[in-house]
Each structure stands twice: as structure tokens, then as C-alpha cells.
Amino acid sequence: xxxxxxxxxxxxxxxxxxxxxxxxxxxxxxxxxxTGTIWGLAFAxxxxxxxxxxxxxxxxxxxxxxxxxxxVSMAITGLVFMVWKIKIADMAATVMAPFGAAMTFVxxxxxxxxxxxxxxxxxMWDARLTSMLILLFLYLxxxxxxxxxxxxDSASRAASVLAMVGVINIPIIKYSVDWWYTLxxxxxxxxxxxxGMPMEMWLPLLIMVLGFYSFFIALVLTRTRSEILRRxxxxxxxxxxxxxxx
Amino acid sequence: MxxxxxxxxxxxxxxxxxxxQDLDLDIHAGEIVRVEGPNGSGKTTLLKxxxxxxxxxxxxxxxxxxxxxxxxxxxxxxxxxxxHAPGVKAALTPLENLAWYQALAGHGPDEESRYAALEEVxxxxxxxxxxxxxxxxxxxxxxxxxxxxxxxxxxVLDEPFTAIDRDGVAALEQRLVGHxxxxxxxxxxxxxxxxxCAELRRIRLGGGGDDVGV
Amino acid sequence: MSVSEGTLAKExxxxxxxxRGGLAVAVWATLKRDLVLLLRRRSEVxxxxxxFALVITLFPIGISPDPALLAAIAPGLLxxxxxxxxxxxxxxxxxxDYDDGSLEQLLLTPQPLALLALAKVTVHWLLTGLPLAxxxxxxxxxxALPAGSYAVLAISLALGSASLSLIGAIGAALTVGLxxxxxxxxxxxxxxxxxxxxxxxGAVQAAILGDGVLAHLAILGALLALALSLAPLAIAAxxxxxxxx
Numbered sequence: 161x162x163x164x165x166x167x168x169x170x171x172x173x174x175x176x177x178x179x180x181x182x183x184x185x186x187x188x189x190x191x192x193x194x195t196g197t198i199w200g201l202a203f204a205x206x207x208x209x210x211x212x213x214x215x216x217x218x219x220x221x222x223x224x225x226x227x228x229x230x231x232v233s234m235a236i237t238g239l240v241f242m243v244w245k246i247k248i249a250d251m252a253a254t255v256m257a258p259f260g261a262a263m264t265f266v267x268x269x270x271x272x273x274x275x276x277x278x279x280x281x282x283x284m285w286d287a288r289l290t291s292m293l294i295l296l297f298l299y300l301x302x303x304x305x306x307x308x309x310x311x312x313d314s315a316s317r318a319a320s321v322l323a324m325v326g327v328i329n330i331p332i333i334k335y336s337v338d339w340w341y342t343l344x345x346x347x348x349x350x351x352x353x354x355x356g357m358p359m360e361m362w363l364p365l366l367i368m369v370l371g372f373y374s375f376f377i378a379l380v381l382t383r384t385r386s387e388i389l390r391r392x393x394x395x396x397x398x399x400x401x402x403x404x405x406x
Numbered sequence: 407m408x409x410x411x412x413x414x415x416x417x418x419x420x421x422x423x424x425x426x427q428d429l430d431l432d433i434h435a436g437e438i439v440r441v442e443g444p445n446g447s448g449k450t451t452l453l454k455x456x457x458x459x460x461x462x463x464x465x466x467x468x469x470x471x472x473x474x475x476x477x478x479x480x481x482x483x484x485x486x487x488x489x490h491a492p493g494v495k496a497a498l499t500p501l502e503n504l505a506w507y508q509a510l511a512g513h514g515p516d517e518e519s520r521y522a523a524l525e526e527v528x529x530x531x532x533x534x535x536x537x538x539x540x541x542x543x544x545x546x547x548x549x550x551x552x553x554x555x556x557x558x559x560x561x562v563l564d565e566p567f568t569a570i571d572r573d574g575v576a577a578l579e580q581r582l583v584g585h586x587x588x589x590x591x592x593x594x595x596x597x598x599x600x601x602x603c604a605e606l607r608r609i610r611l612g613g614g615g616d617d618v619g620v
Numbered sequence: 621m622s623v624s625e626g627t628l629a630k631e632x633x634x635x636x637x638x639x640r641g642g643l644a645v646a647v648w649a650t651l652k653r654d655l656v657l658l659l660r661r662r663s664e665v666x667x668x669x670x671x672f673a674l675v676i677t678l679f680p681i682g683i684s685p686d687p688a689l690l691a692a693i694a695p696g697l698l699x700x701x702x703x704x705x706x707x708x709x710x711x712x713x714x715x716x717d718y719d720d721g722s723l724e725q726l727l728l729t730p731q732p733l734a735l736l737a738l739a740k741v742t743v744h745w746l747l748t749g750l751p752l753a754x755x756x757x758x759x760x761x762x763x764a765l766p767a768g769s770y771a772v773l774a775i776s777l778a779l780g781s782a783s784l785s786l787i788g789a790i791g792a793a794l795t796v797g798l799x800x801x802x803x804x805x806x807x808x809x810x811x812x813x814x815x816x817x818x819x820x821x822g823a824v825q826a827a828i829l830g831d832g833v834l835a836h837l838a839i840l841g842a843l844l845a846l847a848l849s850l851a852p853l854a855i856a857a858x859x860x861x862x863x864x865x
Binding site: 489498506 | 650653656657661720721722725726729730860864
């Protein structure tokens with residue numbers, strides 16, 4: 161455990177190990193997403209209530225999962241950075257934030273598109289969509305706070321604290337919004353809150369979710385690597401690397 | 407018991423630039439240590455590290471042979487730090503300002519010693535004027551009154567001579583020497599040239615930190 | 621309190637222990653100092669209240685003076701306007717201390733910073749949240765708020781605004797070192813305010829409908845308890861970050 165943490169302290173080690181890992185995740189992401197998309201769009205049966213419009217679930221749900229997971233990952237990497245002063249963790253948190261915000265936006269947008277056939281309108285104050293919208297604001301807050309500091313060290317710490325505060329609040333926000341929704345619109349049709357989906361429907365969904373996660377890991381690895389090069393550009397090993405390439 | 411503040415291979419990196427590296431310090435009671443160096447060489451940062459405000463450094467700090475992380479409370483109750491800004495509230499009078507500092511240091515309200523301290527720094531008669539109406543030098547003197555008000559062995563002073571007139575500078579210099587002679591210890595940065603004395607020691611921080619010498 | 625004796629001792633001695641009982645003295649002195657400071661700058665206390673009244677005035681003008689319509693939206697309006705008014709004064713919570721250097725000194729006491737920060741937040745609530753809660757019923761009359769919900773409005777605001785002060789102080793502490801932190805502060809803090817808003821406005825709504833109000837107030841109390849136990853730590857950590865920014 162300690163040996164692993166100490167290894168993480170070295171950006172050089174991470175740069176080397178991630179070079180070996182990232183092709184696997186990219187390949188997995190590609191295969192899973194292509195399989196899931198074809199299966200979900202072409203072969204999964206249509207929903208008996210919603211018809212074909214339900215197929216947007218294959219984008220909406222994985223994006224919503226990722227949106228929440230990435231915020232949690234950001235809080236965890238923030239904690240790791242604050243406790244052990246591991247720079248890699250902060251670099252990963254830096255590259256996660258915009259991707260998480262993008263996924264939140266995708267979830268919101270696909271939810272809105274789904275709303276047209278389901279509710280006949282682009283936007284409903286549905287509990288899930290509302291929580292997702294608040295999550296988007298939380299992401300924007302973290303990104304804005306990081307950008308506001310002139311010292312990068314302070315920016316990293318501040319963003320870590322905010323991510324941790326946010327992650328404690330996310331379940332509270334989620335529960336209170338759910339409660340608020342049932343109070344104002346009791347028992348209306350929610351777009352994803354359904355049970356008893358047949359296996360032909362949820363298996364491609366599972367594949368899509370796994371594909372999105374692989375994509376997330378691959379992207380974070382790749383972008384962290386370029387972040388390492390950017391931040392460590394004055395270090396000797398990076399300069400040697402640059403000379404080798406030239 | 408006497409005091410000892412040590413630093414072993416201290417290094418500080420701010421945004422990928424080493425302010426200083428491999429800095430070894432051993433500061434004892436009875437010393438005035440002046441930290442010197444050009445602008446941006448990390449004087450203030452070093453003082454902030456040595457006063458326990460910045461935890462973002464490499465190397466080890468020891469307070470009376472104990473690692474700083476364990477000795478933090480005991481260290482802080484022996485420390486008096488005066489920063490760039492005097493820490494004086496414009497809307498409060500010097501007496502009220504000092505009352506807060508007295509309480510923060512864990513002392514009960516003791517108006518007499520506050521009056522005495524203000525008198526000593528040349529603010530007799532200004533005790534009840536809102537500090538906002540005082541000059542910059544006088545506000546600095548309010549902060550300096552804390553040196554008398556709160557007896558602490560280790561003084562860490564960042565540019566304490568700023569805005570002080572010539573008489574005040576001489577008196578403050580006397581006070582630093584007196585503190586060192588009584589077994590205290592002073593860590594100071596200043597652009598003002600301190601007159602040489604037996605207690606004075608210099609630490610020079612260079613640009614980039616490669617040429618650090620003690 | 622056991623003050624280390626001999627203020628004018630000739631020899632300077634190293635104390636091993638911090639003076640016991642010093643914490644209560646320090647917290648009390650910080651409370652008193654901040655109260656005095658704010659009471660000497662009365663406009664800082666009055667501005668949020670005027671802002672609150674002004675925003676409430678805008679709604680009948682912007683929507684409709686129809687009492688039935690206003691009564692329907694009054695709980696939410698009052699809560700949102702009070703929340704924004706409380707937010708308005710947050711930026712100055714630590715800024716003055718940061719600018720004049722007393723924040724550094726606060727960080728260097730041997731006392732736990734979280735509790736000293738809590739003292740400052742308490743003063744903020746006493747002079748912002750509490751007056752807003754007391755003033756809300758008057759504005760409720762102007763919005764034709766149905767009778768029977770006035771006490772609940774004031775109580776829910778008093779309870780809720782304490783949580784708002786605590787959560788907001790985290791944002792204020794994170795942005796105190798930034799020259800233009802004001803708008804950013806709102807962006808950071810407002811999403812975190814939503815649960816308090818939901819249950820606060822919900823309490824007033826429940827009082828109007830004749831439902832049980834206690835459940836809402838209990839949840840507001842629980843949120844406050846959670847904020848009281850966690851926010852001071854986050855505030856302290858944020859202040860330490862900002863002081864080095």
C-alpha cells in the first residue's frame with residue numbers, strides 16, 4: 161500500500177505505467193461502445209409504452225452515471241492530494257472536471273430530447289433532471305474556482321476542498337430534490353425510474369455503461385499524461401524524453 | 407528551558423519554481439536572525455514556513471527537538487508573528503485592538519498592561535482614537551505594542567520597520583537586541599540595515615535557491 | 621484561567637503548555653470584536669435588509685398585484701429573496717480581516733481555528749440571518765401571505781439562515797484571497813443552498829396548507845446540525861488555503 165502511494169508520487173513512474181495501460185482502455189471503450197450502440201439501437205426490443213424513443217436511455221443513463229461518478233472521483237483525488245500531497249491526483253482532478261461537466265451536459269441534453277416525445281416539452285422540472293442541473297452548477301463552480309487563483313498550488317487545494325464539500329452535499333441535494341418533486345407533482349411518469357426492464361434491454365445498457373467508464377478512464381489517463389508533461393516540462397526526464405522524440 | 411528552532415534540508419517549491427532548497431537552519435535563544443535576499447527570493451515564504459503558517463514545504467522542522475507536527479501547539483504558544491499587514495482594525499481603537507490580541511493569546515482582559523504597552527510604543531494619548539484615524543506608522547506601532555503585551559520568546563517579524571520614523575526604528579532595534587539578550591529569539595526580514603551586534607546573524611536567500619548559504 | 625504568570629518577567633521563558641481556558645476567552649473576544657465592528661458600520665447590517673425589502677417590492681410590480689397570485693408564490697419568494705440578501709453580505713465576512721492582516725493572526729493562535737471561525741459566522745448570522753427572519757413577516761403581509769404561517773416563516777428563516785451562513789462561509793473563505801471573488805462566491809454557494817431552500821419554503825407552504833410543519837423544521841434542524849459539525853472544519857481548511865494564495 162505504502163509502496164504504491166510512494167510510487168504515485170513520481171510522475172515519471174505514472175507516465176510510464178499509464179503508457180502501457182491506456183491502449184487497453186481505449187480499445188475496450190471502442191469495442192464496448194460500438195457493440196452497445198448497435199445492439200441498443202438495432203436489436204433491443206422497442207418499449208411497449210414509449211416505442212423507439214426509449215433508446216435514448218443508452219446515452220442518457222451512462223452519461224448520468226459518469227456525471228455523478230466523476231464528481232465523486234474528483235473529491236477522492238482531491239482528498240488524496242490534500243492528505244498525501246500526490247500531484248498526480250491533482251492533475252487527474254484537473255482533467256476530470258471539464259469532462260464531468262460535459263457528461264452532465266450530455267445527460268441533461270439527452271434528457272431534454274427524451275422529454276419531447278415523452279412529455280411534449282423540452283424541459284420539465286423532473287427530479288432527476290433538476291438534480292443533474294444542480295450538479296452541472298457544482299461542476300462549473302469547481303472549474304471557475306480553479307481558474308480564479310493565480311497560484312496553481314492554491315487553486316488545486318481550493319478546488320479539492322470544494323469538490324469534497326460538494327460530494328457531501330450531492331446526496332442531500334438529491335434527496336431534497338426528490339422530496340420536493342413528489343410534493344409538487346405526485347406520481348407522474350419519470351423517464352428512467354422504472355423496474356423490470358427485460359434482459360434484452362438492460363444488457364446493451366450495461367455494455368454502454370461499461371464502455372463509457374472505459375472511455376472515461378482512457379481519457380483521464382491520456383489527458384493526465386499531457387498534463388504531466390505540461391507541469392513537469394522543466395524537469396530533466398521530460399527534457400530527455402523530448403530529445404528522444406526529436 | 408531555552409528555545410531551539412531547527413530546519414533540515416528545507417525546500418519550498420511554488421508553482422514549479424524552487425524558492426530555496428536544502429536550507430539547514432539552527433536557531434537558538436539569544437539570537438537575532440536576519441533573513442536577507444532580493445525581492446521574490448522567498449523571505450516572506452520562509453518566515454511563513456518557520457512560523458507554521460505554510461505547510462507546503464519539503465524537509466523537516468523541529469521545535470525544541472520535537473518534529474513540528476507534534477509540537478505545533480506548544481510552538482504556537484511561544485510564537486509572536488507580525489506580518490506585512492499590521493493586523494489592526496481601523497474601526498477599533500488601539501485599546502480594543504490589543505484587547506482582542508490579548509484574548510487570542512489566552513490572557514484575560516488586563517487594561518493596565520495594554521495602557522502600559524501603548525505608552526511604551528509612543529501612543530500615549532491615542533488609546534481611544536479609532537485606529538483608522540492614526541497614521542500608517544502609528545498603526546504599525548499598535549501592532550508592535552503586542553511585543554510588549556504578550557510575552558513570547560520567539561518573535562517572527564516580517565518587515566517590522568515599515569512606516570516607522572527614525573526614533574521608532576532605533577527604539578525597536580533596541581527592543582530586538584534586548585529581547586535576544588534576555589533569552590528570546592528574533593527572526594526578522596527588513597530592508598533597514600540593522601546595526602551590527604553580537605547577537606545578529608544573517609541568512610541569505612539567493613534567487614533560485616542554489617546559492618543558499620548561512 | 622491560568623495565565624502564564626509574570627507579564628513583565630525579565631527572563632524570557634519558553635512555555636510548554638498553552639494557557640488552559642484560553643479557548644473560551646479567545647472565542648468570546650472574537651464574538652465581541654466582530655459584533656462591535658459590525659455595529660460601528662451600521663450600513664453593512666442594514667443593506668441586506670433594505671435589499672430584501674426591495675427585491676420583495678419588485679415582484680408585485682413585475683408579476684401582478686393580485687393578492688391571490690401573490691399569496692400562492694409568497695413562501696418561495698420570501699425565501700429566495702432572504703437567501704439572496706444573506707448571500708450579499710457574505711463576501712465581507714473574512715475580507716476585511718484578510719486585507720488588514722488580522723486573519724493571519726487568527727490562524728496563528730494555538731486555539732482551534734474552526735471554533736474561532738465559527739464565532740465569526742455566528743456574528744454574521746446574528747446580524748444578517750436573524751434580522752432577515754424577523755423582518756420577513758412584515759414583507760409577508762405585503763405579499764398577502766395567508767395567516768397562520770407567519771411564525772413558521774420567521775422560525776424557518778432563523779433556522780435555515782444559520783445553515784446558509786455556515787455553508788456560505790466556506791465559499792467566502794475559499795474566495796477571500798481573490799480580488800474579485802463576489803460573483804464566484806455566488807456560483808459556488810448557491811447550488812449548496814438548494815436543500816435549505818426546499819425545506820425552508822416547504823415549511824411555510826406546509827403551514828399554509830395545514831400540514832405538519834414539525835417535520836420540515838426538524839429537517840432544517842438536522843441540516844443545521846450537519847452544517848455545524850462539518851462546515852467549521854471546511855472553513856478553517858479554506859482559510860489556510862486562501863492565506864497562502
